[in-house]
Amino acid sequence: MTNTAAIIGGGVIGGGWAARFLLAGWDVRVFDPDPQAQRKIGEVLDNARRSLPGLSDVALPDEGQLSFHDAMSDAVDGAIWIQESVPERLELKRKVYQTLQEHCAPDAVIGSSTSGFKPSELQGCATRPDQIVVCHPFNPVYLLPLVELVTTDLNGDDLPARAETILRDIGMFPLRLTREIDAHIADRFLEAVWREALWMIKDGIATTAEIDEAIRMGFGLRWAQMGLFETYRIAGGEAGMRHFIEQFGPCLSWPWTKLMDVPDLTDDLINAIADQSDAQSGMHTIRELERIRDNNLVTILRGLKAQDWGAGQVLNVRDRNSTALAASLDQVADISQPVLTVHRAVPLDWTDYNGHMNEARYLQAFGDATDRLMMIVGCDADYIATGGSYFTAETHIRHLDEIHAGARIRVETQVLNGAGKKMHLFHWMYAGDRLLATGEHMLIHVSLETRKASEPAASVAEPLARLADAHAKLPRPEGAGAAIGVR
Ligand SMILES: NC(=O)c1ccc[n+]([C@@H]2O[C@H](COP(=O)([O-])OP(=O)(O)OC[C@H]3O[C@@H](n4cnc5c(N)ncnc54)[C@H](O)[C@@H]3O)[C@@H](O)[C@H]2O)c1
Numbered sequence: 087m088t089n090t091a092a093i094i095g096g097g098v099i100g101g102g103w104a105a106r107f108l109l110a111g112w113d114v115r116v117f118d119p120d121p122q123a124q125r126k127i128g129e130v131l132d133n134a135r136r137s138l139p140g141l142s143d144v145a146l147p148d149e150g151q152l153s154f155h156d157a158m159s160d161a162v163d164g165a166i167w168i169q170e171s172v173p174e175r176l177e178l179k180r181k182v183y184q185t186l187q188e189h190c191a192p193d194a195v196i197g198s199s200t201s202g203f204k205p206s207e208l209q210g211c212a213t214r215p216d217q218i219v220v221c222h223p224f225n226p227v228y229l230l231p232l233v234e235l236v237t238t239d240l241n242g243d244d245l246p247a248r249a250e251t252i253l254r255d256i257g258m259f260p261l262r263l264t265r266e267i268d269a270h271i272a273d274r275f276l277e278a279v280w281r282e283a284l285w286m287i288k289d290g291i292a293t294t295a296e297i298d299e300a301i302r303m304g305f306g307l308r309w310a311q312m313g314l315f316e317t318y319r320i321a322g323g324e325a326g327m328r329h330f331i332e333q334f335g336p337c338l339s340w341p342w343t344k345l346m347d348v349p350d351l352t353d354d355l356i357n358a359i360a361d362q363s364d365a366q367s368g369m370h371t372i373r374e375l376e377r378i379r380d381n382n383l384v385t386i387l388r389g390l391k392a393q394d395w396g397a398g399q400v401l402n403v404r405d406r407n408s409t410a411l412a413a414s415l416d417q418v419a420d421i422s423q424p425v426l427t428v429h430r431a432v433p434l435d436w437t438d439y440n441g442h443m444n445e446a447r448y449l450q451a452f453g454d455a456t457d458r459l460m461m462i463v464g465c466d467a468d469y470i471a472t473g474g475s476y477f478t479a480e481t482h483i484r485h486l487d488e489i490h491a492g493a494r495i496r497v498e499t500q501v502l503n504g505a506g507k508k509m510h511l512f513h514w515m516y517a518g519d520r521l522l523a524t525g526e527h528m529l530i531h532v533s534l535e536t537r538k539a540s541e542p543a544a545s546v547a548e549p550l551a552r553l554a555d556a557h558a559k560l561p562r563p564e565g566a567g568a569a570i571g572v573r
Pocket of ligand 1: 096120172
């Protein structure tokens with residue numbers, strides 16, 4: 087049965103949550119009195135659809151149903167997760183909980199996106215305080231994995247544990263805080279940096295553009311993959327963290343920062359910041375900046391994924407838990423038919439200046455399909471570690487139709503020959519019923535020690551022969567064995 091989430095408040099953050107749940111296959115019911123809410127969420131969803139699905143190397147579940155409701159009572163109907171993202175005013179949030187607790191399931195999780203309030207403050211006047219937790223996400227919620235999950239003793243153990251499981255299922259990284267504090271961990275930290283930046287502008291030390299360059303050309307990149315302490319541990323050299331603190335510790339008492347004081351947000355300061363920011367970024371609309379940001383984030387996240395590190399590791403765990411593709415011949419439902427070897431969305435970084443998937447990525451998808459077929463017949467990482475593998479000797483791709491970022495593709499594979507050292511494969515790539523490309527590949531089994539052709543071990547030869555025999559009864563694919571067609 088499809089799970090249902092209710093989104094109460096569908097602005098910047100609520101819209102992001104709606105996209106996160108929908109693209110994870112949940113039905114999403116939205117309540118927001120703003121007549122523009124539907125349009126705004128539609129725009130967030132457009133961005134999410136082109137960027138999020140391609141982060142995975144396997145297809146996400148089918149999108150859930152999105153609906154908009156005029157009453158909160160209606161929106162929470164059937165919801166097992168209710169995400170409150172109304173403006174940051176305590177009285178408003180408390181009023182919202184009172185209304186929604188009159189109508190929602192008593193065991194549903196009520197998560198608040200609050201950036202600053204403690205869960206005990208939110209639970210203050212609630213009918214069932216045990217239902218309310220802080221789930222503080224980061225913008226864009228559909229791409230960034232972090233959610234600060236903050237609870238109180240009133241929540242007990244079961245509800246926070248369920249909340250953690252659900253957050254992981256929708257691809258997020260719940261960071262469970264052991265103590266509640268104003269602004270949780272991340273915003274307390276960000277506020278310190280923000281305050282410092284405001285002082286530097288007020289004192290005429292740096293412009294908004296210089297501050298942004300100082301972050302993104304240097305330490306911002308380090309933070310994105312290791313955070314603060316691991317980065318400084320390395321900065322201490324072989325002597326490590328202790329040496330780092332001894333070396334730079336005294337600086338902390340030098341007057342480098344102004345963290346103790348807050349600059350007055352006078353009109354002059356606000357104007358200076360706004361003017362500088364316009365000069366820095368005003369040539370782009372907010373929608374353009376969002377797309378630039380999403381492109382960059384996807385590129386960074388997919389880079390981290392290749393390293394199985396940090397936020398990239400979170401994505402890999404999710405892919406590994408997917409059962410969409412078979413991992414062995416026993417798991418293939420019907421070996422008499424071509425085997426599903428790729429099922430995924432086109433990532434943003436696979437597209438090119440023509441606005442569609444680049445020709446090289448067709449080969450990448452077919453290469454991934456070949457890897458999957460190798461795994462299915464037993465040529466997996468363990469087998470390769472024993473010194474046997476396949477190398478590709480020849481490839482012929484026909485590009486038949488174009489495909490765009492975010493669209494779902496699948497590859498089906500027929501084994502044309504699996505005897506001896508040869509593995510001759512024919513791949514079809516589809517989007518729905520539309521044939522996008524075919525790929526024909528001749529691979530030779532090799533010894534990784536001699537780098538020469540060699541017979542595969544029986545653990546590979548037998549499943550491959552079984553699949554090849556079953557596929558021999560299929561018609562020979564149209565285009566198999568063809569040279570470049572000249573009309
Ligand atoms: N913007 C951020 O970067 C960010 C990041 C993390 C968390 N948050 C938190 O998320 C929450 C929402 O912030 P936002 O930036 O999305 O604000 P926003 O102003 O973009 O959206 C708030 C939405 O709530 C709606 N709303 C107002 N009253 C309502 C009510 N009674 N019932 C239902 N909807 C109502 C508004 O129409 C609006 O669409 C805040 O608690 C904020 O602290 C914001």
